[in-house]
Amino acid sequence: MSKATFVARPKRAEPWTRLGSKVRLASLLTILVPASIFALFLFLTGTDFMAGLVTVFLPLQLLFGAWAGFYAFGKRGILDGLLLVITFFLAFFVLVMLASVLWSVIEAGFRAMSPHFIYQNNVYVSGKTGLEIGGAGHAIVGTSIVVGITSLVTVPLGVATAVYLTETRDFGRGTVRTLLQAMSAIPSVVAGLFIYSLLIISGWSGYSGLMGALALIPLMLPTVSRVAEESLRNVSRDLRNGALALGAPSYRAFLMVTLPAAQSGLVTAILLGIARVIGETAPLLLTMALANGTNANPLEGGMTTLPSYIFSFIALGDPSSIARAWGAALVLLIFVGLLFAAARVASAPKKVKKRSA
Amino acid sequence: MSMAPAKRKLLSKPSRVEDKIFFAVAKAAGYSSFVIIGMILVFLSIRAWPAFESQGVLNFTFGTFWDNSLTPPIFHIGPMVWGSLLIATLAVTIAVPMAISIAYFIEFLAPKFIAKIATVIVDLLAAIPSVVIGLWGLGIFSPVGAGWAQMLNESLSGVLPFLSNSAGTFLRSPFIAGIVLGVMIVPLISSVTREMFSQIDGELIKGALALGATRESVLRRVILPTSAGGILGGVLLALGRAMGETVAIFFVLNLTYDRFNFFNILEPVGGNIASLILAKFGEAAPIEVEALMAAGVVLFIITLIINALASYIVQKAQPWRKD
Numbered sequence: 001m002s003k004a005t006f007v008a009r010p011k012r013a014e015p016w017t018r019l020g021s022k023v024r025l026a027s028l029l030t031i032l033v034p035a036s037i038f039a040l041f042l043f044l045t046g047t048d049f050m051a052g053l054v055t056v057f058l059p060l061q062l063l064f065g066a067w068a069g070f071y072a073f074g075k076r077g078i079l080d081g082l083l084l085v086i087t088f089f090l091a092f093f094v095l096v097m098l099a100s101v102l103w104s105v106i107e108a109g110f111r112a113m114s115p116h117f118i119y120q121n122n123v124y125v126s127g128k129t130g131l132e133i134g135g136a137g138h139a140i141v142g143t144s145i146v147v148g149i150t151s152l153v154t155v156p157l158g159v160a161t162a163v164y165l166t167e168t169r170d171f172g173r174g175t176v177r178t179l180l181q182a183m184s185a186i187p188s189v190v191a192g193l194f195i196y197s198l199l200i201i202s203g204w205s206g207y208s209g210l211m212g213a214l215a216l217i218p219l220m221l222p223t224v225s226r227v228a229e230e231s232l233r234n235v236s237r238d239l240r241n242g243a244l245a246l247g248a249p250s251y252r253a254f255l256m257v258t259l260p261a262a263q264s265g266l267v268t269a270i271l272l273g274i275a276r277v278i279g280e281t282a283p284l285l286l287t288m289a290l291a292n293g294t295n296a297n298p299l300e301g302g303m304t305t306l307p308s309y310i311f312s313f314i315a316l317g318d319p320s321s322i323a324r325a326w327g328a329a330l331v332l333l334i335f336v337g338l339l340f341a342a343a344r345v346a347s348a349p350k351k352v353k354k355r356s357a
Numbered sequence: 358m359s360m361a362p363a364k365r366k367l368l369s370k371p372s373r374v375e376d377k378i379f380f381a382v383a384k385a386a387g388y389s390s391f392v393i394i395g396m397i398l399v400f401l402s403i404r405a406w407p408a409f410e411s412q413g414v415l416n417f418t419f420g421t422f423w424d425n426s427l428t429p430p431i432f433h434i435g436p437m438v439w440g441s442l443l444i445a446t447l448a449v450t451i452a453v454p455m456a457i458s459i460a461y462f463i464e465f466l467a468p469k470f471i472a473k474i475a476t477v478i479v480d481l482l483a484a485i486p487s488v489v490i491g492l493w494g495l496g497i498f499s500p501v502g503a504g505w506a507q508m509l510n511e512s513l514s515g516v517l518p519f520l521s522n523s524a525g526t527f528l529r530s531p532f533i534a535g536i537v538l539g540v541m542i543v544p545l546i547s548s549v550t551r552e553m554f555s556q557i558d559g560e561l562i563k564g565a566l567a568l569g570a571t572r573e574s575v576l577r578r579v580i581l582p583t584s585a586g587g588i589l590g591g592v593l594l595a596l597g598r599a600m601g602e603t604v605a606i607f608f609v610l611n612l613t614y615d616r617f618n619f620f621n622i623l624e625p626v627g628g629n630i631a632s633l634i635l636a637k638f639g640e641a642a643p644i645e646v647e648a649l650m651a652a653g654v655v656l657f658i659i660t661l662i663i664n665a666l667a668s669y670i671v672q673k674a675q676p677w678r679k680d
Contacts, residue, residue: 051508079573087466090458095475097540098482104497105489160386168383178668179390185594185664186397186657187601189631193653194397197404201646218393250371251379272484279486282603282635307488307604314492314608322496329489336484 026068030081034060061085102333109330112323118331122292122304127316136328138294139309142209143335145298146288146305147278149213150220155270157217158224162269165225166232167254184222191215192283200287207289209298212305215283224273231265232258264346271343275336281307306332397657405651408432412648418655423614423633425645432648436617438655440531440628444606445599447535447622448542453592455539456546461576463547464554476551483544487605494537495608502536503527506623519620529611531618531627541605542595549591553584553674586674593667597660603631612636630656 019027038057042049047056062085069081117135125134161180165173195215199205235258243253259266284305290312291302304312306328313325371377409417412432420433459479463472506527514520527533557580565579610632611625618626634649634656641649 048504048508050505073571076571080571083573083576084466087458087461090455091462091475094455094459094540094543095478098478098543100497101482101485101490101493101540102478104493108496157386157389160383161390164383164387168380168387170384170387172387176387176390178665179394181668182661182664183390183394185597185601185660187603187631187653187660189601189603189634190397190401190653190657193634193650194401197650198396198400201404218397221390221393249373250376252375254379275484279488281486281488282631285635286638307486310488310492311604314495325492326496329492332486333489336486337481340481340484 020072023072026072030061030064030068030085034064058089061089105326105329105333108323108326109333112327113330117327121294122309125292127313127318127321130320131323131327134324136306136309136324136331138291139304139306139328140331141294141296142291142303143278143305143307143332145296146209146213146216146284146303147274149210149298150216150277151270151274153213154217154220154224154273158221158269158273159228159266161221161225162228162232163254165229167250167258180222180225183218184226186218188219188280189282189286191218192286194218195283195287206300207287207302208300209288209295209303211287212284212303213298215287216277216280219280219283220273220277223276224269227269227272228262228266231262231269234265235261268343268347271339271346275339275343278335278339279307279332281311284308285311306335401650401654401657404647405654407644408647408651412651417648417651421615421617423637425642430644430648432645432651433614434628434630434633434652434655436614437612437628437630437633437652438659439617439619440610440612441600441630441656441659443618443620443622444531444535444538444610444627444629445596447531448538448599449546449592449596451536451539452543452546452595456543457550457588459543460547460550460554461580464551465580479544479547482540483548487541487602490537490541491605491608494533494605498537498540499528499533499609502533506530506532510623520623521621522623524625526625527623529609529625529627530623531610532622534606534610534627534629535622537609538599538602538606541602542599545595545598546588546591549594550584550588553587553591554580556587557583584674586670590667590671590674593663593670597663597667600663601631601656601660603635607632607635 034057037060038052041047041056042052045052062082065081065085066078067081069077069079071077073080112131114131114135116133117131117137118140119137120133120135121138122134122136161176164170165177192215195211199211199214200207205211239257239261240253243257244250248256285308288305288308289302290304290308292304295301295303310325310328310332313321313328366372371380411429412420416433418438419435420431421435422431422433424431459475463475463479467475503526506522510520510522510527514522522530561579561583562575565575570578606629610627610629612628612632613626614628616626618624618628630652634652637645637649
């Protein structure tokens with residue numbers, strides 16, 4: 001009898017990830033042949049790219065995909081090949097569209113960008129004025145003030161709502177959750193109409209920055225409370241019960257145990273909420289008057305925000321005003337990108353620490 | 358020897374003042390959403406009521422024509438309601454296959470590095486302001502989309518009558534607005550889909566593969582059935598979002614008040630409730646503002662219905678979400 005020998009487990013013990021030579025050859029051909037035929041066809045006939053893509057490339061690619069599947073796996077492989085081709089085609093198509101949005105903002109935005117675009121305001125600027133003077137400084141100030149006021153109200157309210165949903169056992173929680181869901185469905189223009197009908201028509205206030213900030217509250221609240229609820233829910237129940245068992249009152253258990261544990265999630269909630277409303281345009285157009293000068297008083301006078309700046313300059317329609325709109329779009333995109341990156345950093349899983357026994 | 362602590366009564370309700378305050382604050386915040394939604398419905402309806410009353414609810418919602426210079430003025434938003442539905446449906450039809458493809462690509466096909474980049478692009482696009490999408494639609498996409506529309510029209514309008522166009526221009530049509538809106542909602546749908554895909558038990562897929570399933574049959578028999586409910590809910594959420602979107606399509610859609618454009622998606626004749634509100638609000642007389650409020654109420658009710666349906670389906674599809 002031979003001694004039992006233990007064969008070391010091979011490093012890549014995942015046979016299904018290893019492709020045979022047949023599969024490799026087939027997929028190589030499937031990638032190269034239709035693309036080169038298509039390139040040749042475009043070069044020779046000069047057909048429109050999009051038309052050729054749909055009428056020549058896609059059928060060819062499908063044909064080759066089906067063949068590759070059949071060659072590598074037999075009859076069952078045909079549908080596999082077709083599936084892969086369709087998925088890749090659609091995924092790349094949509095990625096190109098999305099990348100086009102990003103790229104056009106970055107490319108056209110940088111053409112309008114200059115130091116004075118960041119700090120100057122819009123006084124003495126019309127649609128036809130060149131890009132040498134004028135900028136979106138007043139809009140940056142306006143956006144900061146409006147979004148700041150909205151956050152000041154919504155963040156405590158949203159987090160407290162999340163506390164209500166996770167920490168209490170009140171009978172109304174299901175309804176509140178449904179209502180928040182409904183609130184996230186409010187069309188932004190309706191939120192603007194609401195503040196207009198409630199406060200402006202009735203003469204309690206004129207068009208002002210504060211009205212715009214109020215109109216953004218119902219739009220921001222669902223995002224903040226949903227993400228905050230998710231993060232509070234992820235805090236282990238044992239942690240809470242442990243604090244309570246040690247004799248802590250509920251509010252201290254929450255403030256000193258649950259809140260720190262959910263901290264990064266709450267930061268994410270705030271950032272995502274701000275990102276949700278920073279680009280809202282329609283409600284602000286209905287509740288705030290545009291201004292060309294810098295106005296830091298949210299209670300009185302017109303105030304421009306970045307989205308409404310973009311909107312008004314698109315509406316002017318001249319080439320140089322459109323260029324300004326792109327510039328402001330880039331500024332807005334940078335703000336959103338920063339918020340988004342900060343949210344990712346805040347919600348990234350922390351490095352695993354050794355748990356003390 | 359220390360004293361034993363005094364016995365405390367065990368209570369299921371908060372006994373201390375601080376706790377009572379804590380729970381009261383939380384409750385008040387929770388009930389604030391009742392107040393907000395209630396106020397929106399009540400105040401909009403009160404302001405909108407004169408318009409509903411003078412025009413008649415059914416005529417207002419389904420009739421055609423909008424003119425404030427007549428006496429009495431006529432405010433009917435039928436083409437706008439239909440246009441909103443048409444464009445949102447178009448957007449969802451375009452976005453769903455793409456969103457599912459890209460979710461499948463990211464979750465199951467792409468190498469980690471590419472999947473990461475694609476995820477960042479998609480997530481960033483989900484957060485991009487709609488006015489920027491509108492600017493892209495007007496400045497970059499409209500000419501390209503008009504070219505596509507013209508090709509579709511020239512090659513297929515003989516077979517498919519809804520692709521006909523007699524206006525001579527292919528700009529500002531529901532087709533273009535639908536695609537722009539589609540680009541806007543792809544990230545929404547794909548993030549929901551990706552979440553559903555990532556919830557699927559990997560063992561289930563490996564088991565299916567071990568039993569001889571192919572990629573395609575795994576998708577058809579395992580992945581899609583287990584995530585269908587969640588995806589459908591996400592699609593409906595995106596549909597609601599698309600219905601209420603304003604500025605993304607304001608500049609790429611021609612509003613026509615006097616006739617319905619039922620299916621000719623390439624004609625520059627369209628309607629959209631939210632765009633109507635924005636377009637007419639600037640120079641509206643008080644009586645017209647009431648009609649716009651009424652249009653807002655109609656829009657809100659439509660999105661509420663879609664959203665209620667969506668959240669019901671999502672709840673059903675994700676039983677683990679229940680408390």
